[in-house]
Amino acid sequence: MIKLSQGTIYDPLHSPQSRVGDIYLENGQIVAAPIQINTPLEQHDLSGKIVMAGAIDLHSHIAGAAVNLARLLLPKGKVPKLTPLPTTWDTGRSYAEMGYTCAFEPAIIPHNARHAHLEMQDIPIIDTGGYVVLGNEDYLLSLIARAASPQQIQDYVAWMLAATQTYAVKVVNAGGIDAFKFNQRSLQLDEAHSHYGITPRQVLQRLTSAVHNLNLPHALHIHASNLGVAGNVNSTLATLDALEGLPAHLTHLQFHSYAATGEYGFASGAALLADKINQMPEISVDVGQVMFGQTVTLSADTPRQAAMQGFAHPKQPQFLCDAHGQAGCGIMPFRYKHHSFVHALQWAIGLELFLLIKNPWQICLSTDHPNGAPFSSYPHLIRLLMDRSFRNDCLQQLPPAVQQYSQLASLTREYSLMEIAMISRAGVAKTLGLSNRGHLGAGALADVVVYEPHQNPEVLFSRPLYVFKNGKLVVQNGKVIHSPCGGVQTIAPEFDPQIERYLTPYWTDFHAQALQGFKIHPDELSLDGQRAIYRQAGRN
Ligand SMILES: [Zn+2]
Known part of the structure; x- marks a missing residue:
């Protein structure tokens, strides 16, 4: 003892x-x-x-094919002092050295799940878990187009969680990644997919309901549409309305909080969104704070990554691909610069969200590692939240227009240590429905x-x-001083096993791998017998 x-x-x-x-x-x-x-x-x-x-990161890209490709695209050392994407070994150790004991990989494409688990198993010390990305794969979009029953969708979602040994469900640009393959460059909330005839609103509502009715511990994890687009605050507000009172989690909200007003057609929409979220206790968010410096952006949101072509730093080709017909993948090295009005305003908008969303239980600390910044910048971010004069000193170094188009300079709030414990531990565990952490x-x-x-x-x-x-x-x-194996957090939802009568022929006809080989057995998660599996049955 x-x-x-x-x-x-x-x-x-x-x-x-x-x-x-x-x-x-x-x-x-x-x-x-x-x-x-x-x-x-x-x-x-x-x-x-x-x-x-121990602190918990609920949204950090730490394992899987996209992360590995990003490592290849920008190997350590290519840019001096660049470590936006540590190895699996360094990932666990660096997190632990900041007081983190758990991190969730938020973008597991079903067919890449085994690869993601192999990398997560290789991350020492911290526990991990994954979110399976649904809402852009033919099987589900076809179910929705055929007006399948809520039970059919729930069975499919629960089966997918079990088959991929993941913990939660994420949707990325609902239907929009798939629509890109049909040459639709974006898909607005009520715009029909040209092939399936269904809209992002329908995909979001069906998935949000399924996750809610399955009683999963974490609500649907939503990467909304129009990532990074000026004016996207309107579609983010509309997305919140589309949820019709059901609980949900909006991820990297900073990238979805932009107004299209002002001299540059780019201004903060953080206050509008914060006002809305302050009235929606059923909603949780993480910020996806931007910090200045070199990083790599990686996302399943291929259309939005494709739209960023030409902004790579260092200048080099970006990586874009389809991921087994189930989602996409776009990877691009990127540098956030102090002197860029857009980047500086992104930095300010993230901080505004932290300071304007009143209830710390609703907001989680994140940089969407490595998209906004590497997770190693968390201590610096915490200082920005806790120390107003330091924050304003930093703001003074940025283009003056940032103060014109955001209200950051006027915000006097300073986080307390207790509030930091909420946004990095207790509130994160609550958001994830984890009763034994945080x-x-x-x-x-x-x-x-x-x-x-x-x-x-x-x-x-x-x-x-x-x-x-x-x-x-x-x-x-x-x-x-010691690097034991981390464990993996999974969930065991119930579903009608008869679903495989439909899935087996579909897998045989349309996927490169047979259904039984696709499914991950729990034994695979603890091959060396050392890795703990933490099972969560549902929210009580
Ligand atoms: Zn992310």
Whole structure:
């Protein structure tokens, strides 16, 4: 048993105020204070230290074919000091060295799921999990076009989650990636797909309902249409209305928050969206904050990546492809520049969203790694949220028009440590429906992070004193000392097994791989017998 004594505990799920107290770890879990201790006790005096649960990243591209292709497209070292895409080994260790103990790969194309799992298995220390991308594959679009029953769609969604051993469902530019193959360059919410005759609104509504009725722990994870397009705030607002009160998660909201007004036809729509979300408690979001510097953008949203042709930095051909007829893939190296009005305004818009969305339980910290910035920039982002004068100093370095077309300069809010614990831990776990993560109560996984207080939050969050993963000390003084296997978080939804009567011939006719080979068996997730599988049945 381990006793963490007298630390200052930030555990927003259980208390809105920090408190000084003890935490006990045993058999990989946090346990209640024992009445008497019969086992050897390892004790750490944490007086004056900050204690939080392990942080969780709910949207970070860390594994799978697209990530691997991006690594090939921009190998480490090609640009000096460039590390936007660490190896699997460095991914787990770098996350752990910031106090993260779990990260979710948000874009698993069904036929690439096995590859994504192999890479996730290779990521040490942190637990992982994946979201399966649906809503652009012929099978589902045909079901919707044929007005299939809600039960048929639910069975298909649940079967896909089981077959790909993923945790949640994501939709990317609903129907729009597929429409691109039929030469439609974009698909607006009520615009019909030229082949199926159905609209993104229908795809979104059918998927949102299916996920809701299946009682999945995480609501539908939505990458809305018109990613990065000036004026897209209107389609994002319309998308929120289309959900008709059902819960959903809007991802990398910053890339969907642009007005098309002003001298440059590009202005912040963050206030409009924040007002809307402040009235929709059933909605959660992550930001997809942009930071300045070199990165690589990668997305299943082929039409939007294709539209960005010519903006690559360094100048080199981008990668665009179809992904097994189930989605797409676009990859392009990209540099966000301080002196670019557009990039600087994107930076400001992300921060506006953080500061204008009032309830920290609704908003999750993300850079959509590596799209807005590498995840290694989180401590810097936290400083921008916690320190208004630092934020305004940074704003002063940017093109003056940024202040004209966003209200960032006037926002006085500063995040507290407790609010940081919400947007990086407790709220993320709540958004994901994970009851055993993101908090420090009995029954939670023994993922605990200890920080030295520091007046600069960037320093504080860059270098934890200790990180415990499943009750084992893995990071000390900001450095990994032990790299155990991470686990994988999956879900086991119920479905009618008869669905395979329809899927088997479809797979035989239209896919390169037979159905039984496509399905991933749970044994494949723990080949070496060391990797834990955390199963979640549904939201209770
Ligand atoms: Zn993403």
